[in-house]
Each structure stands twice: as structure tokens, then as C-alpha cells.
Amino acid sequence: MTTAVLSPAGNRELLGLLGRTPLARITVDLPCPHPGFWAKLEALGVGGMKARAAVSMLLGARERGELRPGAPVVESTSGTLGVGLAFAGQALGHPIVLVGDIELEPSMRRLLRSYGVRLELVDRPAAEGGWQAARLARLRELLARLPGAYWPDQYGNPDNSAGYASLAAELATQLDHLDVLVCSVGTGGHSAGVVGPLRRHWPGLRLIGVDATGSAIFGQPARPRLMRGLGSSIHPRNVAYDAFDEVHWVGPAEAADACRRLAAGN
Structure with a gap:
């Protein structure tokens, strides 16, 4: 770990x-x-293509007061945005919690963990919406448990x-x-x-x-x-x-x- x-x-x-x-x-x-x-x-x-989006989303949330200094960031990812968020978290001072699934490649799991993120994996797809719906359900559970946590919502932000x-x-x-x-x-x-x-x-x-x-x-x-x-x-x-x-x-x-x-x- x-x-x-x-x-x-x-x-x-x-x-x-x-x-x-x-x-x-x-x-x-x-x-x-x-x-x-x-x-x-x-x-x-650095951070791959999605580092541009990750930094933009976190900076926007900080400017609006939705993301407090040092607060955790929780997001669903199939991997690429996770790398960008890991970079953004290091640059802006936020711990990153990523929700993936068991189909996430072992190499990507190792990469994300080496960047210091906390990785949560769901083990079965939802009946409707597949893996993404299952990841979002776990994400909402984490948001309720982590004080001050922020969800960038890459899909609609x-x-x-x-x-x-x-x-x-x-x-x-x-x-x-x-x-x-x-x-x-x-x-x-x-x-x-x-x-x-x-x-x-x-x-x-x-x-x-x-x-x-x-x-x-x-x-x-x-x-x-x-x-x-x-x-x-x-x-x-x-x-x-x-x-x-x-x-x-x-x-x-x-x-x-x-x-x-x-x-x-x-």
C-alpha cells in the first residue's frame, strides 16, 4: 500500500x-x-490528457467554494481520468479516492496506487448501467462517509x-x-x-x-x-x-x- x-x-x-x-x-x-x-x-x-480536465474541475470547485483546502476528491474512473486527478491532487493538495471496478487492468491499478491514490473496486456490474452505474453507487456511499468530500462529476461538469x-x-x-x-x-x-x-x-x-x-x-x-x-x-x-x-x-x-x-x- x-x-x-x-x-x-x-x-x-x-x-x-x-x-x-x-x-x-x-x-x-x-x-x-x-x-x-x-x-x-x-x-x-504530465498526468496524461485528462490532467487538463482534472485541474480545471478542481480549480473551478475551489473558486466556487465547493472544494475546501485539503478536502478529499472522490471520482469514478476507468483509469485515465484517475491519472489526471492524481496529478491534480498532488498539485493542489487534495487526497484522491478513485472508484474503479475489477476489470481495471493490474498495470493501471499499480500505477494509480503508486501515485498515492486510494483505490476502491466494485466487484459486479449493476443490472442497469453496467460497471459505470455500480461505480457511481459506491461513489455516493463514499461521499456520505468522507467529511467534506467533493465529487467532480466528470460526466456532467x-x-x-x-x-x-x-x-x-x-x-x-x-x-x-x-x-x-x-x-x-x-x-x-x-x-x-x-x-x-x-x-x-x-x-x-x-x-x-x-x-x-x-x-x-x-x-x-x-x-x-x-x-x-x-x-x-x-x-x-x-x-x-x-x-x-x-x-x-x-x-x-x-x-x-x-x-x-x-x-x-x-
């Missing part, structure tokens, strides 16, 4: 590490030939989307022109937060959503999903449905194959 000792003041100097991630030109066939595209390498940023304004600004600076933006969709935060500012910059920009097979976000029936951090068995309020020009569903086999092709460079 890993224990982190946090100061209520945190270490705000860490916030200076957020963002400024590079772009890479991708030309690998995936699996068909294509003219190439730019990929924003958010995984290279507008500060989630607002946190990606910096990502949009970086893309507008790094690219001379942008015709098509492709975003994976989970909570809907980053696609909603990026497309608005970019369409003000490039009004003709098309937004393409990528969802997981088995996800209910865009009207398909919810089914068990192998991929984590993509798709949802509930309908997050942050999804900007009207902003999408197209939506495509991706299965785990083709996603894993594309990842391996990218890693191998062929």
Missing part, C-alpha cells in the same frame, strides 16, 4: 508542467493507405470541457490549417472543449467522433466493452451531440491492431 502525505497548499508549481504536447505526422497504413494525418501526443503530457481550451489553443498555434478533427468519445469533455474554439478559428472544421462498439453514447444498445476509457454505458451530459458531423464505432481487435502498427512503425 502506498501512502502520500499532502500539504493542503499542494505544489502549484507542478501546474506549469501541463500541456505543450507535441504533434507527430502519421503515415503508417492503418490498415489501408491514407494521405497522412497529425496526431496530438497527449500521452506525453462543464469545467471538464473548459479544461481543454489550452489544447485547442495549442492546436491552433501548431497547425496552419485544420479540415477534420477526430476525437474519441467517453465523457465527451475533450471533444466539446476543443471543437468550439477551433471552429471559431476554422469555421469549416468537421468533427468526427470515435466510439467503442457496445457503447450507448450515440444510441447503440449498451453491451460489455473490452476497451477502457472509450465509450460509455450511460449518456454523459458533456457530449456535444450537435457538434459531430460523423460518428464511427471501433472494436477492440481493430484498435489493438492499429496501436501495434503505430508502435512498430509499419
Whole structure:
């Protein structure tokens, strides 16, 4: 078990590490030939892509007085937001309690615990809403037991989307022109937060959503999903449905194959 000792003041100097991630030109066939595209390498940023949203949500809650200095933060996660919240908690001085489920990969469990978070795992999905509904039920139990605890509610918190304004600004600076933006969709935060500012910059920009097979976000029936951090068995309020020009569903086999092709460079 890993224990982190946090100061209520945190270490705000860490916030200076957020963002400024590079772009890479991708030309690998995936699996068909294509003219190439730019990929924003958010995984290279401290705390991962969702650190932008995590910091935004905690700062917003502190400014409104909803989150007191040193108070615990409790959130449901399939892993990626948890990494971002771990970073935000260290920077702002908040212990982080994450509710996951037993399908969370062992490597992600170790990573989250190494960052000092408390990890709670539910052991069975809810009859309606699956793992996400089960995690949210445990989350509400924890909120009732932890004095002063704050729930960011990544699914419906507008500060989630607002946190990606910096990502949009970086893309507008790094690219001379942008015709098509492709975003994976989970909570809907980053696609909603990026497309608005970019369409003000490039009004003709098309937004393409990528969802997981088995996800209910865009009207398909919810089914068990192998991929984590993509798709949802509930309908997050942050999804900007009207902003999408197209939506495509991706299965785990083709996603894993594309990842391996990218890693191998062929």
C-alpha cells in the first residue's frame, strides 16, 4: 500500500508542467493507405490528457467554494481520468479516492496506487448501467462517509470541457490549417472543449467522433466493452451531440491492431 502525505497548499508549481504536447505526422497504413494525418501526443503530457480536465474541475470547485483546502476528491474512473486527478491532487493538495471496478487492468491499478491514490473496486456490474452505474453507487456511499468530500462529476461538469481550451489553443498555434478533427468519445469533455474554439478559428472544421462498439453514447444498445476509457454505458451530459458531423464505432481487435502498427512503425 502506498501512502502520500499532502500539504493542503499542494505544489502549484507542478501546474506549469501541463500541456505543450507535441504533434507527430502519421503515415503508417492503418490498415489501408491514407494521405497522412497529425496526431496530438497527449500521452506525453504530465498526468496524461485528462490532467487538463482534472485541474480545471478542481480549480473551478475551489473558486466556487465547493472544494475546501485539503478536502478529499472522490471520482469514478476507468483509469485515465484517475491519472489526471492524481496529478491534480498532488498539485493542489487534495487526497484522491478513485472508484474503479475489477476489470481495471493490474498495470493501471499499480500505477494509480503508486501515485498515492486510494483505490476502491466494485466487484459486479449493476443490472442497469453496467460497471459505470455500480461505480457511481459506491461513489455516493463514499461521499456520505468522507467529511467534506467533493465529487467532480466528470460526466456532467462543464469545467471538464473548459479544461481543454489550452489544447485547442495549442492546436491552433501548431497547425496552419485544420479540415477534420477526430476525437474519441467517453465523457465527451475533450471533444466539446476543443471543437468550439477551433471552429471559431476554422469555421469549416468537421468533427468526427470515435466510439467503442457496445457503447450507448450515440444510441447503440449498451453491451460489455473490452476497451477502457472509450465509450460509455450511460449518456454523459458533456457530449456535444450537435457538434459531430460523423460518428464511427471501433472494436477492440481493430484498435489493438492499429496501436501495434503505430508502435512498430509499419
